[in-house]
Amino acid sequence: MPSVEQHDLQARIEDLLGSVEKPSRYIGGETNETVKPDAAVRIALAYPDAYEVGISNQALQILYGLVNDRTPAAAERVYCPWPDMADAMRRTGVPLFTLETWRPVADCDLLGITLQAELTYSNVLELIDLAGIPLHAAERGPGDPIVLAGGPSASNPMPLARFVDAFFMGEAEEGMDRIVAILEATPDRAERLRRLAELPYLYLPAAGDLPVERAIFRDFAIDTAPTSPVVPYASAIFSRASVEVMRGCTRGCRFCHAGTWYRPVRERSVEDVVRVGLEQLGCTGYDELSLTSLATSDYTGVERAIREIKAAKPDLHLSLPSNRVDTGPVALSAAANGRQRSITLAPEAATQRMRDIICKTITDEMIERAIDAAFAAGYTSLKMYFMIGLPLETFEEVQGIADLGYRAREIGRRHHGEGGRFTVHVSVSNFVPKPHTPFQWDGMAPPDQLRVKQDYLRRALRGRQLKLSLHDVRTSLLEAAIGRGDAITGDVLEAAWRAGARFDAWTEHHREDVWRAAFGAAGRDLEVEATRERGPLDPLPWDHVRSGVSKEFLLDEWYQSRAERPTGDCRWDGCTDCGACVGPVRNRLVEA
Amino acid sequence: MRDRARFLSHLEMVDVLLAALRRAGYAVTLSQGMRPKPVISLALARGVGVASEDEHLAVDLVGDDLDPAQVLERLAATCPRGVVPLSCAPAGPKADVTGASYRLAFPAGAAELEGACAAYRAAPALEVERSGPKGRRQIDVRRFAPDPTVEDGAVHVRIAILEDGSAKPDEVARALQQCADADLGRVAITRLQVHTAPRPARVGATETP
Numbered sequence: 067m068p069s070v071e072q073h074d075l076q077a078r079i080e081d082l083l084g085s086v087e088k089p090s091r092y093i094g095g096e097t098n099e100t101v102k103p104d105a106a107v108r109i110a111l112a113y114p115d116a117y118e119v120g121i122s123n124q125a126l127q128i129l130y131g132l133v134n135d136r137t138p139a140a141a142e143r144v145y146c147p148w149p150d151m152a153d154a155m156r157r158t159g160v161p162l163f164t165l166e167t168w169r170p171v172a173d174c175d176l177l178g179i180t181l182q183a184e185l186t187y188s189n190v191l192e193l194i195d196l197a198g199i200p201l202h203a204a205e206r207g208p209g210d211p212i213v214l215a216g217g218p219s220a221s222n223p224m225p226l227a228r229f230v231d232a233f234f235m236g237e238a239e240e241g242m243d244r245i246v247a248i249l250e251a252t253p254d255r256a257e258r259l260r261r262l263a264e265l266p267y268l269y270l271p272a273a274g275d276l277p278v279e280r281a282i283f284r285d286f287a288i289d290t291a292p293t294s295p296v297v298p299y300a301s302a303i304f305s306r307a308s309v310e311v312m313r314g315c316t317r318g319c320r321f322c323h324a325g326t327w328y329r330p331v332r333e334r335s336v337e338d339v340v341r342v343g344l345e346q347l348g349c350t351g352y353d354e355l356s357l358t359s360l361a362t363s364d365y366t367g368v369e370r371a372i373r374e375i376k377a378a379k380p381d382l383h384l385s386l387p388s389n390r391v392d393t394g395p396v397a398l399s400a401a402a403n404g405r406q407r408s409i410t411l412a413p414e415a416a417t418q419r420m421r422d423i424i425c426k427t428i429t430d431e432m433i434e435r436a437i438d439a440a441f442a443a444g445y446t447s448l449k450m451y452f453m454i455g456l457p458l459e460t461f462e463e464v465q466g467i468a469d470l471g472y473r474a475r476e477i478g479r480r481h482h483g484e485g486g487r488f489t490v491h492v493s494v495s496n497f498v499p500k501p502h503t504p505f506q507w508d509g510m511a512p513p514d515q516l517r518v519k520q521d522y523l524r525r526a527l528r529g530r531q532l533k534l535s536l537h538d539v540r541t542s543l544l545e546a547a548i549g550r551g552d553a554i555t556g557d558v559l560e561a562a563w564r565a566g567a568r569f570d571a572w573t574e575h576h577r578e579d580v581w582r583a584a585f586g587a588a589g590r591d592l593e594v595e596a597t598r599e600r601g602p603l604d605p606l607p608w609d610h611v612r613s614g615v616s617k618e619f620l621l622d623e624w625y626q627s628r629a630e631r632p633t634g635d636c637r638w639d640g641c642t643d644c645g646a647c648v649g650p651v652r653n654r655l656v657e658a
Numbered sequence: 659m660r661d662r663a664r665f666l667s668h669l670e671m672v673d674v675l676l677a678a679l680r681r682a683g684y685a686v687t688l689s690q691g692m693r694p695k696p697v698i699s700l701a702l703a704r705g706v707g708v709a710s711e712d713e714h715l716a717v718d719l720v721g722d723d724l725d726p727a728q729v730l731e732r733l734a735a736t737c738p739r740g741v742v743p744l745s746c747a748p749a750g751p752k753a754d755v756t757g758a759s760y761r762l763a764f765p766a767g768a769a770e771l772e773g774a775c776a777a778y779r780a781a782p783a784l785e786v787e788r789s790g791p792k793g794r795r796q797i798d799v800r801r802f803a804p805d806p807t808v809e810d811g812a813v814h815v816r817i818a819i820l821e822d823g824s825a826k827p828d829e830v831a832r833a834l835q836q837c838a839d840a841d842l843g844r845v846a847i848t849r850l851q852v853h854t855a856p857r858p859a860r861v862g863a864t865e866t867p
């Protein structure tokens with residue numbers, strides 16, 4: 067029986083829903099939702115962005131399933147209310163509530179927030195505040211939930227250290243059980259925190275900057291993969307079944323955070339992948355299945371998995387994200403989904419020199435062959451991803467992007483005719499240096515330089531069958547300034563959020579003036595922070611976070627980049643001693 | 659369609675039903691053409707926030723000899739919270755939706771509602787403003803919904819669909835408020851029934867040999 071208070075809160079929420087945009091963001095009740103109204107321990111799992119972004123996140127689906135299916139605790143979901151809803155909630159005194167039971171997040175034992183991108187950090191503060199939880203960890207008392215943050219961006223916890231009680235480093239599959247056990251064992255908040263501090267992969271800022279180790283889910287066992295994920299309402303950005311076939315990537319692209327943070331490579335067996343994939347399709351009613359990983363064409367069992375899934379479900383849309391640039395992967399995509407008309411390739415850089423610098427080991431010839439294979443297979447839309455602003459970049463690299471765009475069009479015309487109906491879509495983002503990568507010591511390119519290069523591309527790459535999209539320099543700048551930030555960046559965050567910053571990744575809500583002022587108030591400059599270079603001996607704010615990959619290895623990779631020398635992939639070319647493999651933890655590939 | 663499910667939009671609801679059918683093991687026939695779409699229609703789009711006791715879903719499922727009772731049973735098991743399938747039958751001859759009945763529940767007492775309904779019925783016309791993508795215009799809701807009455811403490815009203823359009827239940831609620839002496843409070847709307855009539859044979863169509 068809901069209490070009178072609860073009943074009253076539910077009525078007040080319903081009142082609000084009549085007047086906000088997309089009320090389905092807040093109602094829950096989707097297929098495969100789990101409700102455990104009587105659980106003694108309740109955990110709110112939050113994604114600090116809108117429902118349609120958050121519900122598509124796989125990490126939260128995994129944790130939701132783990133907690134609800136394997137522990138007595140209840141996991142309920144929360145997404146960041148859109149500004150219209152947030153304002154209405156503040157006006158009417160409605161606190162942040164979970165979707166499942168519409169009960170206040172502040173009544174939960176734990177608020178777990180996933181950090182997938184720096185541009186959601188203002189929303190982290192928004193969530194904590196809307197919940198009615200004191201903003202600073204130091205001000206929280208016995209009745210407040212523990213605020214825990216995890217996800218890839220937690221690898222530099224410092225910008226959020228003041229607002230978060232504990233950070234989870236690395237893969238949470240095994241650790242989540244331990245955390246729930248601690249919450250079950252004692253109701254006392256201080257005692258809970260004391261026990262959490264004993265877990266080697268938890269960083270509690272209040273206890274000082276002690277070393278903390280990234281948790282690695284050694285087995286990567288299939289039983290943690292969701293078989294019946296929550297099926298989002300129509301507005302979600304991704305609405306499809308998905309099975310993670312492999313974790314980790316050792317190709318070693320030097321700009322890539324995931325390439326360090328998820329080492330080593332662990333593959334799942336084809337049998338498991340096929341079984342869980344089909345089970346998920348049955349439980350969700352989706353007509354699309356995605357085989358996910360950082361680079362699915364590298365998965366040893368990919369061909370067999372496609373064959374077996376196709377045999378069971380001939381009409382299924384099967385998608386393979388993150389394709390390596392070569393003919394093999396293109397053929398795989400075509401085999402996986404004959405109906406799909408568009409394909410994505412990610413050369414990242416257009417010249418051989420730059421690809422050697424970033425360690426993207428593909429040749430011009432491979433790229434051309436892949437483009438040719440894509441058009442030959444009947445694709446009519448080819449999307450290619452590039453970055454500008456990479457270390458050691460010259461104008462030739464930028465020109466190279468335009469050249470490759472034209473070259474792709476030429477190849478397309480050979481297949482589809484001079485006036486053929488096809489598009490070459492060139493998408494160019496701005497390099498943002500990330501912690502725990504060989505480029506962590508580098509700065510982002512100055513924004514003015516990036517704008518000049520963007521302008522150049524706009525002029526250089528235009529015409530029929532060509533489409534260019536450029537990433538907003540303002541949002542990249544902010545991402546760079548926060549991502550490698552320190553505790554003072556926390557002051558900036560708070561000031562910006564207090565001045566109205568939220569949903570910074572959404573162009574319509576991005577407030578550059580607010581951020582500039584917030585950096586200024588902390589005695590800093592947005593551009594200086596984003597473009598800051600650090601020396602090999604300079605302490606880094608995230609030095610106490612041990613990813614398993616040694617700093618020596620990263621530094622060596624940095625030197626290799628200056629020598630324009632790529633490094634091999636340890637799966638095939640031998641171990642390069644990055645440090646990630648310890649004892650039983652090692653690259654584990656399945657039979658093809 | 660009850661409780662929180664009423665906050666799903668019409669399109670979201672169609673999507674939810676399609677997924678529920680697929681989970682129940684049924685394939686929906688696809689339309690012909692360049693971009694095939696599932697052959698499914700949910701009659702009379704419902705405003706977001708309006709609950710409903712009667713929705714008409716017409717869908718073309720792949721397969722012969724489907725057992726309606728079994729379809730109903732399976733669908734009941736796969737629909738999300740608040741969406742309750744009530745009955746299922748093979749599609750009959752085409753019918754047109756002619757209108758729908760609604761319950762408009764106000765916090766106000768029966769006497770105030772009686773007064774508002776009487777004034778509403780006595781008025782020759784009742785205009786409310788409708789704003790949409792094509793701009794603002796005045797709608798005479800009384801033409802479509804002439805006869806609101808009070809039953810069990812709530813207003814019941816039938817709204818007709820005429821050649822030139824129809825009124826929305828919240829517009830009728832606004833018109834009632836205009837007719838009331840005091841504030842009736844925030845309305846909760848439930849669609850009670852969708853009314854249909856067999857589609858008349860086309861008049862004037864002649865066969866040319």
Ligand code: SF4
Nearest residue numbers: 636641642644645647
């Ligand atoms: S320790 Fe060696 S084998 Fe393991 S991930 Fe690092 S480079 Fe690869």
